Amino acid sequence: MTTLTDVSWTEAPLTRWDEVCELVDRCLETDGGLPLAADLEFMYSRWGSPALVTRQARTAEGELVAAGLLRPGDSGPTYAGMVDPGVRGRGLGSQLLDWGLISGARVVESELLTAEATALFTSRGLQRTFAEDVMCIDFRVQVPQCRVAPPFQLWEWTPGLASRFFEMYEIAFRDRPDFPELSPLDWIEDVAHDADFRPTWSLLAFHPDLGDVGFLTAKEGWIDQVGVMPAFRRLGLGEVLLSESLRRMADDNRREAWLNVNVNNPGAAMLYRRLGFDVRGQRGRFTPMGG
Ligand SMILES: CC(C)(COP(=O)(O)OP(=O)(O)OC[C@H]1O[C@@H](n2cnc3c(N)ncnc32)[C@H](O)[C@@H]1OP(=O)(O)O)[C@@H](O)C(=O)NCCC(=O)NCCS
Numbered sequence: 212m213t214t215l216t217d218v219s220w221t222e223a224p225l226t227r228w229d230e231v232c233e234l235v236d237r238c239l240e241t242d243g244g245l246p247l248a249a250d251l252e253f254m255y256s257r258w259g260s261p262a263l264v265t266r267q268a269r270t271a272e273g274e275l276v277a278a279g280l281l282r283p284g285d286s287g288p289t290y291a292g293m294v295d296p297g298v299r300g301r302g303l304g305s306q307l308l309d310w311g312l313i314s315g316a317r318v319v320e321s322e323l324l325t326a327e328a329t330a331l332f333t334s335r336g337l338q339r340t341f342a343e344d345v346m347c348i349d350f351r352v353q354v355p356q357c358r359v360a361p362p363f364q365l366w367e368w369t370p371g372l373a374s375r376f377f378e379m380y381e382i383a384f385r386d387r388p389d390f391p392e393l394s395p396l397d398w399i400e401d402v403a404h405d406a407d408f409r410p411t412w413s414l415l416a417f418h419p420d421l422g423d424v425g426f427l428t429a430k431e432g433w434i435d436q437v438g439v440m441p442a443f444r445r446l447g448l449g450e451v452l453l454s455e456s457l458r459r460m461a462d463d464n465r466r467e468a469w470l471n472v473n474v475n476n477p478g479a480a481m482l483y484r485r486l487g488f489d490v491r492g493q494r495g496r497f498t499p500m501g502g
Pocket of ligand 1 (some may be wrong): 439478
């Protein structure tokens with residue numbers, strides 16, 4: 212069994228991304244959370260800064276069992292840390308977090324947030340500023356069935372319809388907390404220039420007399436955004452958009468779909484649970500209290 216004296220600490224540039232991904236993978240198995248977090252490309256996009264500072268704990272055999280990452284940013288450094296489930300409860304996580312905070316972290320991020328991590332962050336005077344449940348539906352268990360009721364129609368994403376998707380996004384999301392003001396061009400670029408974007412799973416809901424009433428965008432393995440105009444909510448449109456997109460994913464031989472839902476959005480979470488999604492973990496962000 213590894214004890215605290217068995218591990219040696221180093222502060223070193225990150226050269227072995229694959230090792231960190233494997234560590235995240237072991238953590239994900241125990242903690243749940245965002246499955247993408249163990250993906251090399253995702254890891255590199257988040258943490259691939261040339262100014263990245265890391266603190267690493269290794270066993271005598273050289274195995275990486277804990278790592279803290281600190282990347283600079285406009286509003287100060289962002290910290291993330293992880294400890295192999297096999298060596299938890301021995302203070303490694305606290306040591307890493309304290310190193311991050313002493314090094315000036317202004318944001319603490321976790322894609323695999325657990326109750327224990329939340330308690331640790333809170334004990335260091337950090338407050339949660341953002342949290343999402345990570346949910347998954349397994350098509351081997353269930354593919355939601357729900358047909359669009361005429362006269363409503365669903366149209367697939369095309370470049371010609373992109374600005375109408377944007378208008379629906381803006382109307383549906385502008386009453387959400389922390390709604391980001393995005394120009395149509397920026398939003399469309401974010402959505403459609405992602406290599407994982409799937410236009411045939413992305414749908415605009417249209418009514419011949421009323422016009423556009425809702426939308427959904429999807430990526431490989433993911434429901435990205437779904438929104439319905441406030442005046443047309445609780446009429447089953449969200450359910451129709453989601454079930455049609457999920458059916459298309461299942462018909463294209465995908466085994467599952469994931470989504471993130473903010474913990475301050477219980478209505479949407481209820482809709483997802485009703486369709487067969489369950490919670491597989493949480494992700495979150497913390498900042499020092501009062502700062
Ligand atoms: C979430 C959203 C897309 C739901 O669309 P909708 O068309 O109202 O959803 P539906 O009518 O299909 O809801 C089906 C069921 O889901 C549940 N549900 C949906 N919204 C709910 C809410 N606000 N409160 C409680 N339950 C809700 C209910 O079980 C509902 O069935 P019921 O009306 O018979 O009780 C819509 O509220 C919205 O656009 N919100 C703003 C954008 C947003 O938050 N998107 C999700 C981001 S993760």
